[in-house]
Amino acid sequence: MRYLLLISIEIFWKMVPEPKRPKCLYKTTCSRKIYTVTKDHGFIEGLKIALYRFKTCRPGYSLFENPVTGKKQMLLADNSILPEELIAERYLKKQFE
Known part of the structure; x- marks a missing residue:
């Protein structure tokens, strides 16, 4: 199952150009984080x-x-709080400049 998830993410990266991907709120994109955690921890x-x-x-x-x-x-939408270190730069620039 690990490899199925990893391959699915790799296909997503190849099929959807970066500018057309959903904009992640996190500094490390969702697909990158899921890929890394799956690869390292299962x-x-x-x-x-x-x-x-x-x-x-x-x-x-x-x-x-x-x-x-x-x-x-x-x-965040679920009422949890994301610290500045984890927020994507594009949101920090847009809001605070």
């Missing part, structure tokens, strides 16, 4: 990451600056 862990990313990497987010730390954060 199918079950890859599936867990895929489900987590499917749940969190979607519209309904909001960016804000934490008044205590001064760091930028993202409130």
